[in-house]
Amino acid sequence: MQVTETQIDELTRQFHVAVPAADIERKVETRLLELAQTVKLPGFRPGKVPLGLLRKRFGASVISEVVEQAINESSQVVIGERNMRVAMQPRVELASVPEQGDLEYTLSVELLPEITPPDYGQISLERLVAHIDEAEIERRLGRFADAVGEESAVEEPRPVAVDDIVVLDIHGPEDRWPFDNAESLGVRIRIGLEGPIPGFGEQLVGLMPGTRTDVTVTVPADAARADLAGQSRTWDVELKEIRVRTPAPLDDELAKRGGWESLDGLRTWLREQHETELKSLARLRLKRALLDRLAELYTFAVPKGLLDREYEALVRQMRQAEPGETPPEAEAHVHDETCGHDQAPENEHADDQGAAHAEEGHVHDENCGHGHEHAEAEPKSALDADLPEDKRHEYRELALRRVRLGLILAEIGRVNNLRVAQEELAKAMISHARRFPGQEQAVLEFLRKTPDAQESLAAPILEEKVVDFILEMANVTERPVDMAELLRDPDAGTTS
Secondary structure (H helix, E strand, O other): OEEEEEEEEOOEEEEEEEEOHHHHHHHHHHHHHHHHOOOOOOOOOOOOOOHHHHHHHHHHHHHHHHHHHHHHHHHHHHHHHOOOOEOOOOEEEEEEOOOOOOEEEEEEEEEOOOOOOOOHHHOEEEEEEEOOOHHHHHHHHHHHHHHOOEEEEOOOOOOOOOOOEEEEEEEEOOOOOOOOOOOOOOEEEEOOOOOOOOOOHHHHOOOOOOOEEEEEEEOOOOOOOHHHOOOEEEEEEEEEEEEEEEOOOOOHHHHHHOOOOOHHHHHHHHHHHHHHHHHHHHHHHHHHHHHHHHHHHOOOOOOHHHHHHHHHHHHHHHHHOOOOOOOOOOOOOHHHHHOOOOOOOOOOOEEEOOOEEEOOOOOOOOOOOOOOOOOOOOOOOOOOOOOOHHHHHHHHHHHHHHHHHHHHHHHHHHHOOOOOOHHHHHHHHHHHHOOOOOOHHHHHHHHHHOHHHHHHHHHHHHHHHHHHHHHHHOEEEEEEEOHHHHHOOHHHOOOO
16 A cells, blocks of 8 residues: 555545555455355346356446445554544545556545643633522522412402503504414513513503503513614504412412421522522633633634534524524533534523523544634635625634643543443433433434444533543632622623
Protein backbone atom coordinates (compact mmCIF):
# COMPACT_ATOMS: atom_id res chain seq x y z
CA MET A 1 0.00 0.00 0.00
CA GLN A 2 1.32 3.44 -0.95
CA VAL A 3 0.28 6.51 1.03
CA THR A 4 0.95 10.16 0.20
CA GLU A 5 0.04 12.70 2.87
CA THR A 6 -0.99 16.33 2.38
CA GLN A 7 -1.72 18.84 5.16
CA ILE A 8 -4.74 20.94 4.19
CA ASP A 9 -4.89 23.07 7.32
CA GLU A 10 -4.07 22.84 11.02
CA LEU A 11 -6.57 20.06 11.70
CA THR A 12 -7.15 18.47 8.29
CA ARG A 13 -5.00 15.79 6.68
CA GLN A 14 -5.53 14.31 3.24
CA PHE A 15 -4.05 11.05 2.03
CA HIS A 16 -3.80 9.56 -1.42
CA VAL A 17 -3.95 5.80 -0.87
CA ALA A 18 -3.13 3.17 -3.49
CA VAL A 19 -3.82 -0.51 -2.78
CA PRO A 20 -2.03 -2.81 -5.27
CA ALA A 21 -4.20 -4.58 -7.82
CA ALA A 22 -2.67 -7.91 -6.77
CA ASP A 23 -4.01 -7.43 -3.23
CA ILE A 24 -7.49 -6.71 -4.55
CA GLU A 25 -7.42 -9.69 -6.91
CA ARG A 26 -6.28 -12.00 -4.12
CA LYS A 27 -9.19 -10.87 -1.92
CA VAL A 28 -11.63 -11.28 -4.85
CA GLU A 29 -10.48 -14.85 -5.47
CA THR A 30 -10.72 -15.67 -1.78
CA ARG A 31 -14.26 -14.35 -1.66
CA LEU A 32 -15.27 -16.24 -4.81
CA LEU A 33 -13.87 -19.46 -3.34
CA GLU A 34 -15.95 -18.87 -0.23
CA LEU A 35 -19.04 -18.42 -2.40
CA ALA A 36 -18.26 -21.62 -4.29
CA GLN A 37 -18.80 -23.62 -1.10
CA THR A 38 -22.34 -22.40 -0.61
CA VAL A 39 -23.78 -21.04 -3.84
CA LYS A 40 -26.27 -23.21 -5.73
CA LEU A 41 -26.45 -23.00 -9.54
CA PRO A 42 -28.45 -25.28 -11.85
CA GLY A 43 -26.35 -28.20 -13.17
CA PHE A 44 -23.63 -27.99 -10.51
CA ARG A 45 -23.21 -29.72 -7.19
CA PRO A 46 -22.45 -27.45 -4.20
CA GLY A 47 -18.74 -26.63 -4.16
CA LYS A 48 -18.26 -27.62 -7.83
CA VAL A 49 -19.25 -24.35 -9.56
CA PRO A 50 -16.34 -23.22 -11.78
CA LEU A 51 -14.54 -20.11 -10.57
CA GLY A 52 -14.91 -18.48 -13.98
CA LEU A 53 -18.67 -18.87 -13.89
CA LEU A 54 -18.82 -17.45 -10.38
CA ARG A 55 -16.73 -14.48 -11.47
CA LYS A 56 -19.02 -13.88 -14.43
CA ARG A 57 -22.17 -14.17 -12.32
CA PHE A 58 -21.03 -12.48 -9.08
CA GLY A 59 -17.82 -10.66 -9.99
CA ALA A 60 -19.19 -7.12 -9.93
CA SER A 61 -20.79 -7.46 -6.50
CA VAL A 62 -17.75 -9.27 -5.08
CA ILE A 63 -15.41 -6.56 -6.36
CA SER A 64 -17.63 -3.90 -4.79
CA GLU A 65 -17.61 -5.78 -1.48
CA VAL A 66 -13.84 -6.28 -1.57
CA VAL A 67 -13.19 -2.64 -2.46
CA GLU A 68 -15.29 -1.45 0.47
CA GLN A 69 -13.47 -3.84 2.80
CA ALA A 70 -10.07 -2.77 1.44
CA ILE A 71 -10.91 0.91 1.95
CA ASN A 72 -12.04 0.32 5.52
CA GLU A 73 -8.97 -1.75 6.41
CA SER A 74 -6.41 0.46 4.69
CA SER A 75 -7.89 3.70 6.08
CA GLN A 76 -7.75 2.23 9.58
CA VAL A 77 -4.09 1.38 9.00
CA VAL A 78 -3.36 4.91 7.78
CA ILE A 79 -5.00 6.43 10.85
CA GLY A 80 -3.61 3.89 13.31
CA GLU A 81 0.02 4.07 12.13
CA ARG A 82 -0.02 7.84 12.63
CA ASN A 83 -1.83 7.69 15.99
CA MET A 84 -4.34 10.23 14.77
CA ARG A 85 -7.31 11.14 16.97
CA VAL A 86 -10.05 11.77 14.46
CA ALA A 87 -12.83 14.24 15.16
CA MET A 88 -15.47 12.59 12.98
CA GLN A 89 -15.95 9.92 10.35
CA PRO A 90 -13.23 10.32 7.67
CA ARG A 91 -14.36 11.14 4.13
CA VAL A 92 -13.40 8.88 1.22
CA GLU A 93 -13.38 9.84 -2.46
CA LEU A 94 -12.85 6.87 -4.74
CA ALA A 95 -10.76 7.65 -7.81
CA SER A 96 -11.70 4.45 -9.63
CA VAL A 97 -13.15 1.00 -9.06
CA PRO A 98 -10.40 -1.32 -10.25
CA GLU A 99 -10.89 -3.87 -12.96
CA GLN A 100 -7.21 -4.65 -13.40
CA GLY A 101 -5.34 -1.71 -11.86
CA ASP A 102 -4.67 -0.49 -8.33
CA LEU A 103 -7.40 0.71 -5.99
CA GLU A 104 -6.84 4.44 -5.48
CA TYR A 105 -8.77 6.78 -3.25
CA THR A 106 -8.43 10.02 -1.27
CA LEU A 107 -8.90 9.90 2.49
CA SER A 108 -9.70 13.19 4.27
CA VAL A 109 -9.36 13.21 8.05
CA GLU A 110 -10.24 15.95 10.53
CA LEU A 111 -8.25 15.75 13.74
CA LEU A 112 -9.09 16.66 17.29
CA PRO A 113 -6.99 19.60 18.46
CA GLU A 114 -4.32 19.17 21.11
CA ILE A 115 -5.78 20.55 24.34
CA THR A 116 -3.79 21.07 27.50
CA PRO A 117 -6.00 20.89 30.60
CA PRO A 118 -6.12 24.17 32.51
CA ASP A 119 -4.39 25.02 35.77
CA TYR A 120 -7.47 24.39 37.85
CA GLY A 121 -6.14 26.40 40.79
CA GLN A 122 -6.11 29.50 38.59
CA ILE A 123 -9.85 29.22 37.92
CA SER A 124 -11.60 31.45 40.44
CA LEU A 125 -15.37 31.12 40.69
CA GLU A 126 -18.13 32.35 42.94
CA ARG A 127 -20.90 30.11 44.21
CA LEU A 128 -24.08 32.05 45.00
CA VAL A 129 -25.81 30.82 48.14
CA ALA A 130 -29.45 31.78 48.71
CA HIS A 131 -31.26 30.66 51.83
CA ILE A 132 -34.89 29.65 52.03
CA ASP A 133 -37.26 32.60 51.71
CA GLU A 134 -40.08 32.00 54.17
CA ALA A 135 -42.20 34.61 52.43
CA GLU A 136 -41.92 32.57 49.24
CA ILE A 137 -43.07 29.47 51.14
CA GLU A 138 -46.16 31.36 52.28
CA ARG A 139 -46.81 32.63 48.74
CA ARG A 140 -46.69 29.07 47.42
CA LEU A 141 -48.94 27.90 50.21
CA GLY A 142 -51.35 30.68 49.30
CA ARG A 143 -51.35 29.68 45.65
CA PHE A 144 -52.15 26.11 46.65
CA ALA A 145 -55.01 27.30 48.86
CA ASP A 146 -56.27 29.43 45.99
CA ALA A 147 -56.10 26.55 43.51
CA VAL A 148 -58.29 24.31 45.67
CA GLY A 149 -60.57 27.10 46.89
CA GLU A 150 -64.15 27.79 45.94
CA GLU A 151 -65.20 29.83 42.92
CA SER A 152 -68.42 31.83 42.82
CA ALA A 153 -70.14 34.56 40.80
CA VAL A 154 -70.03 38.14 42.07
CA GLU A 155 -73.44 38.83 43.61
CA GLU A 156 -73.51 42.63 43.49
CA PRO A 157 -72.68 44.23 40.11
CA ARG A 158 -69.27 45.90 40.18
CA PRO A 159 -66.38 46.68 37.80
CA VAL A 160 -63.68 44.13 37.00
CA ALA A 161 -60.73 44.20 39.41
CA VAL A 162 -57.32 42.56 39.46
CA ASP A 163 -57.52 38.89 40.50
CA ASP A 164 -61.07 38.51 39.21
CA ILE A 165 -62.04 35.72 36.85
CA VAL A 166 -63.88 37.20 33.87
CA VAL A 167 -66.07 35.23 31.50
CA LEU A 168 -66.02 36.57 27.92
CA ASP A 169 -67.55 35.95 24.54
CA ILE A 170 -65.10 36.71 21.73
CA HIS A 171 -67.03 37.89 18.65
CA GLY A 172 -64.14 38.76 16.36
CA PRO A 173 -61.94 38.90 14.39
CA GLU A 174 -62.53 35.88 12.17
CA ASP A 175 -59.14 34.48 13.19
CA ARG A 176 -59.66 34.67 16.94
CA TRP A 177 -56.31 33.15 17.92
CA PRO A 178 -55.36 32.41 20.67
CA PHE A 179 -59.01 31.69 21.36
CA ASP A 180 -61.17 29.02 19.74
CA ASN A 181 -61.84 30.23 16.20
CA ALA A 182 -65.05 28.26 15.83
CA GLU A 183 -66.97 29.41 18.89
CA SER A 184 -65.12 31.57 21.39
CA LEU A 185 -67.87 31.66 24.00
CA GLY A 186 -67.42 31.47 27.74
CA VAL A 187 -63.69 32.23 27.62
CA ARG A 188 -62.28 32.50 31.14
CA ILE A 189 -59.37 34.78 32.05
CA ARG A 190 -57.84 35.48 35.48
CA ILE A 191 -56.97 39.17 35.61
CA GLY A 192 -53.42 39.83 36.77
CA LEU A 193 -52.13 36.39 35.94
CA GLU A 194 -50.46 35.54 32.66
CA GLY A 195 -53.23 35.51 30.11
CA PRO A 196 -53.50 34.41 26.49
CA ILE A 197 -51.69 37.57 25.32
CA PRO A 198 -49.75 39.95 27.62
CA GLY A 199 -51.75 43.14 28.16
CA PHE A 200 -55.11 41.61 27.17
CA GLY A 201 -56.69 41.10 30.58
CA GLU A 202 -55.52 44.45 31.98
CA GLN A 203 -57.72 46.30 29.48
CA LEU A 204 -60.81 44.72 31.04
CA VAL A 205 -60.18 46.21 34.48
CA GLY A 206 -62.90 48.70 35.39
CA LEU A 207 -65.50 47.37 32.96
CA MET A 208 -68.96 46.26 34.05
CA PRO A 209 -70.62 42.97 33.09
CA GLY A 210 -72.57 43.34 29.84
CA THR A 211 -69.97 45.69 28.34
CA ARG A 212 -68.91 45.03 24.76
CA THR A 213 -65.61 46.57 23.72
CA ASP A 214 -62.51 46.21 21.57
CA VAL A 215 -59.24 44.99 23.09
CA THR A 216 -56.13 45.86 21.10
CA VAL A 217 -52.76 44.28 21.86
CA THR A 218 -49.46 43.99 19.99
CA VAL A 219 -48.63 40.30 19.59
CA PRO A 220 -45.28 39.69 21.31
CA ALA A 221 -42.21 38.50 19.42
CA ASP A 222 -42.19 35.20 21.30
CA ALA A 223 -45.79 34.30 20.46
CA ALA A 224 -46.54 30.80 19.22
CA ARG A 225 -47.98 32.24 16.01
CA ALA A 226 -44.85 33.42 14.20
CA ASP A 227 -46.91 34.99 11.40
CA LEU A 228 -48.62 37.37 13.85
CA ALA A 229 -45.58 38.40 15.91
CA GLY A 230 -45.28 42.18 16.17
CA GLN A 231 -48.72 42.83 14.70
CA SER A 232 -51.42 44.91 16.38
CA ARG A 233 -54.50 42.71 16.87
CA THR A 234 -58.00 43.76 17.94
CA TRP A 235 -60.61 41.45 19.48
CA ASP A 236 -64.31 42.25 19.80
CA VAL A 237 -65.17 41.02 23.30
CA GLU A 238 -68.30 40.98 25.45
CA LEU A 239 -67.93 40.78 29.23
CA LYS A 240 -70.54 38.27 30.42
CA GLU A 241 -69.71 37.62 34.06
CA ILE A 242 -67.30 38.32 36.90
CA ARG A 243 -66.36 35.49 39.22
CA VAL A 244 -64.07 35.32 42.25
CA ARG A 245 -62.11 32.53 43.84
CA THR A 246 -62.07 32.24 47.63
CA PRO A 247 -58.93 30.48 48.88
CA ALA A 248 -59.37 27.46 51.11
CA PRO A 249 -58.53 28.02 54.79
CA LEU A 250 -54.90 27.40 55.72
CA ASP A 251 -55.44 24.41 57.99
CA ASP A 252 -54.77 20.69 58.21
CA GLU A 253 -57.79 19.93 56.00
CA LEU A 254 -56.18 21.90 53.19
CA ALA A 255 -53.02 19.81 53.53
CA LYS A 256 -54.99 16.55 53.56
CA ARG A 257 -56.67 17.50 50.30
CA GLY A 258 -53.20 17.50 48.75
CA GLY A 259 -52.10 14.24 50.36
CA TRP A 260 -50.23 15.56 53.41
CA GLU A 261 -51.10 14.71 56.97
CA SER A 262 -50.97 18.26 58.31
CA LEU A 263 -50.35 21.88 57.35
CA ASP A 264 -46.90 21.65 58.92
CA GLY A 265 -46.17 18.67 56.68
CA LEU A 266 -47.22 20.64 53.61
CA ARG A 267 -45.04 23.58 54.67
CA THR A 268 -42.10 21.23 55.18
CA TRP A 269 -42.54 19.78 51.70
CA LEU A 270 -42.77 23.24 50.13
CA ARG A 271 -39.65 24.28 52.01
CA GLU A 272 -37.72 21.22 50.79
CA GLN A 273 -38.83 21.86 47.22
CA HIS A 274 -37.78 25.48 47.46
CA GLU A 275 -34.39 24.54 48.87
CA THR A 276 -33.84 22.03 46.05
CA GLU A 277 -34.71 24.70 43.47
CA LEU A 278 -32.29 27.19 45.02
CA LYS A 279 -29.48 24.66 44.95
CA SER A 280 -30.24 23.77 41.36
CA LEU A 281 -30.25 27.42 40.30
CA ALA A 282 -26.99 28.03 42.17
CA ARG A 283 -25.46 25.03 40.40
CA LEU A 284 -26.52 26.37 37.00
CA ARG A 285 -25.07 29.79 37.75
CA LEU A 286 -21.79 28.28 38.93
CA LYS A 287 -21.58 25.98 35.92
CA ARG A 288 -22.27 28.88 33.58
CA ALA A 289 -19.48 30.88 35.23
CA LEU A 290 -17.13 27.91 34.82
CA LEU A 291 -17.94 27.57 31.12
CA ASP A 292 -17.49 31.28 30.61
CA ARG A 293 -14.08 31.05 32.24
CA LEU A 294 -13.04 28.09 30.11
CA ALA A 295 -14.18 29.95 27.00
CA GLU A 296 -11.88 32.82 28.00
CA LEU A 297 -8.90 30.51 28.51
CA TYR A 298 -9.02 28.71 25.15
CA THR A 299 -9.01 29.93 21.56
CA PHE A 300 -7.80 26.82 19.71
CA ALA A 301 -8.98 25.79 16.26
CA VAL A 302 -11.75 23.21 16.06
CA PRO A 303 -12.61 20.77 13.25
CA LYS A 304 -14.66 22.46 10.55
CA GLY A 305 -16.98 19.49 10.11
CA LEU A 306 -18.02 19.65 13.74
CA LEU A 307 -18.60 23.39 13.61
CA ASP A 308 -20.69 23.06 10.46
CA ARG A 309 -22.79 20.33 12.01
CA GLU A 310 -23.37 22.28 15.19
CA TYR A 311 -24.23 25.40 13.23
CA GLU A 312 -26.74 23.50 11.13
CA ALA A 313 -28.35 22.07 14.27
CA LEU A 314 -28.69 25.57 15.72
CA VAL A 315 -30.27 26.93 12.55
CA ARG A 316 -32.74 24.04 12.40
CA GLN A 317 -33.60 24.59 16.02
CA MET A 318 -34.05 28.29 15.40
CA ARG A 319 -36.62 27.42 12.74
CA GLN A 320 -38.65 25.65 15.41
CA ALA A 321 -38.12 28.31 18.08
CA GLU A 322 -40.30 31.32 18.74
CA PRO A 323 -39.62 34.22 16.35
CA GLY A 324 -37.41 37.07 17.41
CA GLU A 325 -35.36 35.07 19.87
CA THR A 326 -32.14 33.14 19.75
CA PRO A 327 -33.14 29.48 20.14
CA PRO A 328 -33.52 28.68 23.84
CA GLU A 329 -30.82 26.39 25.10
CA ALA A 330 -31.61 24.28 28.07
CA GLU A 331 -28.57 22.57 29.48
CA ALA A 332 -26.73 21.56 26.33
CA HIS A 333 -25.02 18.27 26.87
CA VAL A 334 -21.88 18.04 24.90
CA HIS A 335 -21.97 14.57 23.55
CA ASP A 336 -25.43 14.60 22.09
CA GLU A 337 -25.39 18.10 20.70
CA THR A 338 -21.89 18.26 19.47
CA CYS A 339 -22.06 14.97 17.69
CA GLY A 340 -24.65 16.39 15.41
CA HIS A 341 -27.85 15.07 16.95
CA ASP A 342 -30.69 17.44 16.22
CA GLN A 343 -32.00 18.51 19.56
CA ALA A 344 -34.00 21.45 20.59
CA PRO A 345 -32.05 24.53 19.66
CA GLU A 346 -30.08 26.08 22.27
CA ASN A 347 -29.27 29.54 23.10
CA GLU A 348 -25.98 29.95 24.82
CA HIS A 349 -27.72 30.56 28.08
CA ALA A 350 -29.96 27.97 29.61
CA ASP A 351 -33.09 29.21 31.26
CA ASP A 352 -34.09 27.24 34.32
CA GLN A 353 -37.60 27.76 35.70
CA GLY A 354 -37.85 31.01 33.78
CA ALA A 355 -35.04 32.65 35.64
CA ALA A 356 -31.55 31.31 35.96
CA HIS A 357 -29.39 31.22 32.86
CA ALA A 358 -26.55 28.79 32.35
CA GLU A 359 -24.88 27.37 29.30
CA GLU A 360 -23.61 23.86 29.22
CA GLY A 361 -20.63 22.62 27.32
CA HIS A 362 -20.85 19.32 25.51
CA VAL A 363 -18.89 16.26 26.49
CA HIS A 364 -18.49 14.10 23.45
CA ASP A 365 -16.85 10.97 22.24
CA GLU A 366 -13.55 11.30 20.43
CA ASN A 367 -15.14 9.94 17.30
CA CYS A 368 -17.61 12.78 17.19
CA GLY A 369 -16.72 16.11 15.79
CA HIS A 370 -16.97 19.86 16.07
CA GLY A 371 -16.13 22.99 14.10
CA HIS A 372 -13.51 25.32 12.62
CA GLU A 373 -11.10 27.72 14.28
CA HIS A 374 -12.85 30.99 13.45
CA ALA A 375 -16.58 31.38 13.19
CA GLU A 376 -16.26 32.82 9.76
CA ALA A 377 -19.30 33.43 7.61
CA GLU A 378 -19.78 30.46 5.32
CA PRO A 379 -21.38 30.58 1.88
CA LYS A 380 -25.14 30.63 2.23
CA SER A 381 -26.92 27.32 1.83
CA ALA A 382 -30.57 26.41 1.48
CA LEU A 383 -30.63 26.02 5.25
CA ASP A 384 -29.69 29.60 6.10
CA ALA A 385 -30.10 31.49 2.82
CA ASP A 386 -32.84 33.73 4.23
CA LEU A 387 -31.02 34.50 7.49
CA PRO A 388 -29.64 38.03 7.95
CA GLU A 389 -25.86 38.15 8.00
CA ASP A 390 -25.79 39.17 11.67
CA LYS A 391 -27.89 36.13 12.62
CA ARG A 392 -25.69 33.77 10.64
CA HIS A 393 -22.66 35.23 12.39
CA GLU A 394 -24.37 34.96 15.79
CA TYR A 395 -25.22 31.29 15.30
CA ARG A 396 -21.75 30.43 14.03
CA GLU A 397 -20.17 32.14 17.04
CA LEU A 398 -22.49 30.23 19.36
CA ALA A 399 -21.73 26.98 17.53
CA LEU A 400 -18.00 27.66 17.80
CA ARG A 401 -18.25 28.28 21.54
CA ARG A 402 -20.29 25.13 22.13
CA VAL A 403 -17.97 22.97 20.05
CA ARG A 404 -14.88 24.33 21.74
CA LEU A 405 -16.33 23.88 25.24
CA GLY A 406 -17.38 20.35 24.34
CA LEU A 407 -13.88 19.46 23.25
CA ILE A 408 -12.38 20.95 26.41
CA LEU A 409 -14.69 19.01 28.72
CA ALA A 410 -14.22 15.84 26.72
CA GLU A 411 -10.45 16.09 26.93
CA ILE A 412 -10.52 16.75 30.68
CA GLY A 413 -12.74 13.70 31.10
CA ARG A 414 -10.45 11.58 28.92
CA VAL A 415 -7.16 12.43 30.60
CA ASN A 416 -8.67 11.95 34.05
CA ASN A 417 -10.34 8.65 33.10
CA LEU A 418 -13.82 9.84 34.01
CA ARG A 419 -16.44 7.31 32.98
CA VAL A 420 -20.14 6.61 33.35
CA ALA A 421 -20.64 3.43 35.36
CA GLN A 422 -22.96 0.77 33.98
CA GLU A 423 -25.17 1.19 37.05
CA GLU A 424 -25.52 4.91 36.34
CA LEU A 425 -26.45 4.27 32.73
CA ALA A 426 -28.99 1.62 33.71
CA LYS A 427 -30.59 4.04 36.15
CA ALA A 428 -30.77 6.72 33.45
CA MET A 429 -32.35 4.26 31.02
CA ILE A 430 -35.04 3.30 33.54
CA SER A 431 -35.70 6.95 34.34
CA HIS A 432 -36.05 7.73 30.64
CA ALA A 433 -38.38 4.79 30.05
CA ARG A 434 -40.69 5.97 32.83
CA ARG A 435 -41.40 9.07 30.78
CA PHE A 436 -43.46 6.82 28.48
CA PRO A 437 -46.17 5.21 30.63
CA GLY A 438 -47.33 1.90 29.23
CA GLN A 439 -44.35 1.67 26.89
CA GLU A 440 -41.56 1.26 29.41
CA GLN A 441 -40.47 -2.20 28.27
CA ALA A 442 -40.45 -1.23 24.60
CA VAL A 443 -38.38 1.87 25.36
CA LEU A 444 -35.91 -0.11 27.46
CA GLU A 445 -35.57 -2.71 24.74
CA PHE A 446 -34.87 0.02 22.19
CA LEU A 447 -32.24 1.59 24.45
CA ARG A 448 -30.51 -1.74 25.05
CA LYS A 449 -30.23 -2.33 21.30
CA THR A 450 -29.23 1.23 20.35
CA PRO A 451 -25.73 2.31 21.42
CA ASP A 452 -26.26 5.87 20.14
CA ALA A 453 -29.32 6.25 22.34
CA GLN A 454 -27.37 4.98 25.34
CA GLU A 455 -24.61 7.48 24.62
CA SER A 456 -27.17 10.27 24.54
CA LEU A 457 -28.27 9.31 28.05
CA ALA A 458 -24.73 8.81 29.31
CA ALA A 459 -23.49 12.15 27.95
CA PRO A 460 -25.12 14.48 30.51
CA ILE A 461 -24.02 12.19 33.33
CA LEU A 462 -20.43 12.31 32.13
CA GLU A 463 -20.65 16.05 31.64
CA GLU A 464 -21.67 16.57 35.26
CA LYS A 465 -18.81 14.35 36.39
CA VAL A 466 -16.34 16.49 34.46
CA VAL A 467 -17.83 19.71 35.82
CA ASP A 468 -17.72 18.35 39.38
CA PHE A 469 -14.10 17.33 38.86
CA ILE A 470 -13.12 20.83 37.75
CA LEU A 471 -15.07 22.52 40.55
CA GLU A 472 -13.30 20.35 43.13
CA MET A 473 -9.94 21.58 41.86
CA ALA A 474 -10.91 25.21 41.19
CA ASN A 475 -10.83 28.10 43.65
CA VAL A 476 -14.52 28.44 44.55
CA THR A 477 -15.73 30.97 47.10
CA GLU A 478 -19.27 31.47 48.37
CA ARG A 479 -21.33 34.66 48.39
CA PRO A 480 -24.69 34.91 50.18
CA VAL A 481 -27.41 36.43 47.99
CA ASP A 482 -31.16 36.80 48.10
CA MET A 483 -33.41 34.84 45.78
CA ALA A 484 -33.83 37.78 43.38
CA GLU A 485 -30.08 37.91 42.80
CA LEU A 486 -29.94 34.18 42.22
CA LEU A 487 -32.71 34.43 39.65
CA ARG A 488 -31.15 37.35 37.83
CA ASP A 489 -29.95 36.79 34.28
CA PRO A 490 -26.12 36.88 34.47
CA ASP A 491 -26.10 38.78 31.17
CA ALA A 492 -28.21 41.58 32.62
CA GLY A 493 -25.24 43.20 34.36
CA THR A 494 -23.71 42.89 37.77
CA THR A 495 -24.99 44.01 41.11
CA SER A 496 -23.01 45.77 43.74
